[in-house]
Amino acid sequence: MNIDDVMVTKTIFNRFAKEFPDIFEVDVAIAGAGPAGLVAAKTLAETGKKIVLFERKLSIGGGMWGGGMTFPVIVVQKESKHILEDVGINVSDEGNGYFSADAIESVAKLTSAAIDAGAKFYNAISVEDVLLKDEIVNGFVINWSAVEAAGLHVDPLTIRASACIDATGHPAEVCHIARKKIRPKTGPLSKKQAFIEGSMSAHTGEQAVVDNTKEVYPGLYAAGMCANAVFGAHRMGPIFGGMLLSGEKVSDLILKQLK
Known part of the structure; x- marks a missing residue:
C-alpha cells in the first residue's frame, strides 16, 4: 500500500465531520471522564439513550489512572465491586471487606464498555458554560x-x-459555572458552604459521595467527587467504590426524570 499523507488528513476530517454533528442534541451530556462519568456513560448508554462525554484532558480516567501515589492499584468495597466485575475487571479479595483492582485495567475496561454500549467520547474539549432555557x-x-x-x-x-x-x-x-452565572437563590449551589471541600476521611467521604449525588439545579446533576465538592463533604483518596456507585445512582436519577 502506497500511503498518501493527504488521504490520512481527509480520512480523519471526513470521519469527524460525519460523527460530530450527531452529538449536537443528545439525551445526556457528561463533563468529566473519571470513574463516575465512565460508569454513568456506560449505564445510560446501555438503556439506549444518546450519550456524549467531554473530557478536557487528552486522557480519560480522571484520578483512577494513578491509583494511590502512582501505585497503579485501586480499592473498592464489596457493595461496588460488581461494577468492575460486570465489565470483566479482575478483582482481588484482600480480606475484611476490601477488594483491589488494577488501575489501568479498570480505566481501560470501563471506557471500552461505555463505548461498546454506544456512548460517544470527545477528549481535549472543555465545558465553559451551560445552555439555559426556562431556568x-x-x-x-x-x-x-x-x-x-x-x-x-x-x-x-x-x-x-x-x-x-x-x-x-x-x-x-460545571457547577461552579452554574453558580457564578445563574446565581441561584435556592438549592445546593446557593449555599455559602458549597464548594468548601473537606479533608481526607474515607469512611465519611465514601458514604457522602453517594448521598450527595443528586440534581443540584434543574437539569444539572453532580456525580463523583464533584458531588462532595459541591456539598462540602470529605475526600476519600484512592478508594473508588463510592465513585462507581455515584455513577450508577446518577444514571438511575436521570432515567427516572427522562421517562
Whole structure:
C-alpha cells in the first residue's frame, strides 16, 4: 500500500465531520471522564439513550489512572465491586471487606464498555458554560481545551441535552459555572458552604459521595467527587467504590426524570 499523507488528513476530517454533528442534541451530556462519568456513560448508554462525554484532558480516567501515589492499584468495597466485575475487571479479595483492582485495567475496561454500549467520547474539549432555557440547564457550551490554555478569544459552540452531569471531580467545573452565572437563590449551589471541600476521611467521604449525588439545579446533576465538592463533604483518596456507585445512582436519577 502506497500511503498518501493527504488521504490520512481527509480520512480523519471526513470521519469527524460525519460523527460530530450527531452529538449536537443528545439525551445526556457528561463533563468529566473519571470513574463516575465512565460508569454513568456506560449505564445510560446501555438503556439506549444518546450519550456524549467531554473530557478536557487528552486522557480519560480522571484520578483512577494513578491509583494511590502512582501505585497503579485501586480499592473498592464489596457493595461496588460488581461494577468492575460486570465489565470483566479482575478483582482481588484482600480480606475484611476490601477488594483491589488494577488501575489501568479498570480505566481501560470501563471506557471500552461505555463505548461498546454506544456512548460517544470527545477528549481535549472543555465545558465553559451551560445552555439555559426556562431556568433549566439544557446543554453544554464547549470549546477546545487548547483554546482555553492558550488564552485565545475564540467563541465556543453549544450542544443540547435533556440532562447534564458534572463529573469533573474536585474542581466541580460545571457547577461552579452554574453558580457564578445563574446565581441561584435556592438549592445546593446557593449555599455559602458549597464548594468548601473537606479533608481526607474515607469512611465519611465514601458514604457522602453517594448521598450527595443528586440534581443540584434543574437539569444539572453532580456525580463523583464533584458531588462532595459541591456539598462540602470529605475526600476519600484512592478508594473508588463510592465513585462507581455515584455513577450508577446518577444514571438511575436521570432515567427516572427522562421517562
